[in-house]
Amino acid sequence: MKRITILTGHYGSGKSEIAINLAIQDELNALIDLDIINPYFRSRSARKLLEANGIELIESTIENSAGSDLPFISAKGSRPFVNSDLRAVYDLGGTKHGAKVMMQFRDFIKNRDEIDFLVVVNIYRPETDQAKKIIQMVEELEATSQIRVTGFINNSNLMEYTDESMIEEGERILKEAAGTLNLPIVYTFIEEHVKTTKRYAGDNRVLIRYLAKQWL
């Protein structure tokens, strides 16, 4: 894992849950929630959990106004770029509109080799159900963030309906897109309930739904 992981993708692809899972599983120093798109179900609502795990939460609402929908970008978001001791995950809002916040930090990024810019894909999201749509999305994300995508995360799922075949179908379509773009699948996230012994592309991780559980 590189020192900094930035998660992007379509909204509802699972970025926030993955960000929390990565932060906890890899004992990162900070989770930076830069979601200016969604008003709810943002990784910042797992503040207590993150802090209990010693993870600093930096987020895009003005302090003490967590319920607001102001697209405020905390200056603290630049810390991991500036301080090379920090290991962090960035959680962007969905689509190219969510990815454009990265422009705010462009001038602080010293070493691009330390950054993984990963696109989270769930092929059961209608906007990313085909390789050509995924490829087009990558182009848009790169254009608005001005950062090169370095890989994919296969998070293909239908929540409680997920089974092995869905993960495999996701991998098949994602490999088609990844092959065209010459990019790796860096992680495959597998729903907690799917007890599988199969190995999927990249690092295989279990996905615990911290946010969904918290709400309903």
Added chain:
Amino acid sequence: MKTQTVYKPTGGLTDRPLSYCPGCTHGIIHKLVGEVLEEKGLLDETVAIASVGCSVMSYEFFNCDTQQAAHGRAPAVATGIKRVRPDATVFTYQGDGDLASIGMAEIVHAAHRGENITVVFVNNAIYGMTGGQMAPTTLIGQKTTTSPRGRDQGNTGLPLRMSELLATVPGSTYLERVSVHDPKHIRKAKKALEKAFDVQEKKQGFSMIEFISTCPVNWGMTPNDSLNWAVDNLIPYYPLGVYKDATKGDDNA
């Protein structure tokens, strides 16, 4: 002796007697709209939008499909109709209280989007229907039931000039202010309306004809004195003429 009819009531209006006061110029303006639509053969493909004010009943008078709008909202209603029925001819018929006050946002944004509609704007510088209150277009010094000492600039600002204002909106295409106080001006006003509906037929965008109008009852004058008062007082503040003609590449007249 053989005769030839040189002027007859237009088929663009229904047979219902108009609900306007004697000598009110609404009737003349209605007639012009009806004549233009009839002569252009557009009547049976037109939707009129009646507004709130004295012309609230105008849906009874225009001999075409009509929808009645809430106060000020006629341009939004027209937008809804035109967007789903782009081949229909769509016009709103609005007074100055309706268009220049409560409906300011709707008229500016309809023009701004370049909606391909025609607006018939009747400016008589007063709220007629509700009993002669001050309108945004009421002249300084003009007495109304809510400016009993005469409109005062310090309290209420200066009268709004809508044609001039809309000429600054990039999306508007054709704007002309006309009057109907005598046959010569009536002819000119009819030409302006023809032009406005031409603009719509050619899908060139937003057109508005502002009519200087009268309100004999609320102004407290005879119909003929009202016409003279409009000529002497309204027209100097609201000069007649074309304020924008973007069909000629004139974007900011």
Added chain:
Amino acid sequence: MAKGRIIIEQDLCKGCELCVYQCPVHILELDTSTTNAKGYTPLIVNDPEKCIACSFCAMICPDSVITVERFVKE
């Protein structure tokens, strides 16, 4: 010799007099001896022979009560 004539829908006339002022040959007036169905004093032509069929009266009439005919030679 009249060049034409006007036909007035007496019962629709609101007696506003706008036509009276616009008539270039001054042949229109209100009949103040009577009222029509609506209660207005209706329009009459006091000297039809002078009508020039100019249509000014009809053009200015807000209530479309006037039809204008021109005499044509056979």
Added chain:
Amino acid sequence: MAKVLMKGNEAMALAAIKGGCDAFFGYPITPQNEIPEYLSYHMQEHGRVFVQAESEVAAINMVYGAAGAGARVLTSSSSPGIALKQEGISYIVGSELPAVIINVMRGGPGLGGIQPSQGDYNQVTRGGGNGDYHLLAFAPETLQETVDIVKQSFDLADYYRNPVMIAVDGLIGQMMEPVDIDKEVEQKTLEEKTWASDGTSGKRGRVNKIVSLHLDPYDLEKHNLKLKAKYDEMVEKEQRYEMIDTDDAEIVIVAYGSMARIARSAVKELRNEGVKVGIIRPITIWPFPEKAFDELPESVHTLLTVEMSLGQMLQDVKIVNQGRYQLEFYGRAGGVVPEASEIMDQVRKHLKGAK
């Protein structure tokens, strides 16, 4: 057809397209923005109309215009925006036009907040506009149910010539859930819109007028009675509700929308403890499903109404209850979402022999 994973707002937007929506007019407000965003992109693909209006007031009047011209029209907003739309809604009802309105509710009053709430119950079921009127109002619980209702609502609006409102709280707008967007829904047999004022009077042979003005009070009363007959028909035919675990229940929770989801979790756990508790889940909130209350078994002694507001549906429960059961209430307001444990505590508190 296979399920896909969608966000509530996005799913409602797609469902509208599938339901035959010809035109959308709206204005941005959190938490429903994904609806206009989705439609701004996808309506064009289907050759349909999308306009971002200058205000909610303009948007609803565009809806009124397009509906009058015979189109199937949608607008969406959230609580304060729905408040602004009330003028147009009243006109649409008065002119007997069909339209579909989605309200993704947030906390109020005033600007309130952007967190989920059910504080618009009165606004939705009592109307905020002027005059004697009702909307056919749905309050679905899952995205699948929401999608099905959105698709159906265009038919229902056309059938009754009356607006249909789908009131979901922000959670349903923002949550992700698998849905089968192509699931078949019941369709109505509809008559041609021969009343539309669409600029085809030439073909039709007569002109059409869309008007809500009736200056003669007797005439207006007649018009109101005509509307009333439609509401009576809705009360008779359209009440929808779900009875959950009520067969042997002693306490019955009354909850709709997200609140019902939370109540379900509470009931599941309480049932494991042996507590006899069930749920009446209104799916229509107007007409209020009074028939559900006639289906309750003898074993019931208490109704516990729970809402994400301070007791608005409670008034309807009171009207329907007619003194039959002990009535209790629990609510959270301002965008606070109650946890299942809070509901469980309330149920335990009202069990017979408790205290």
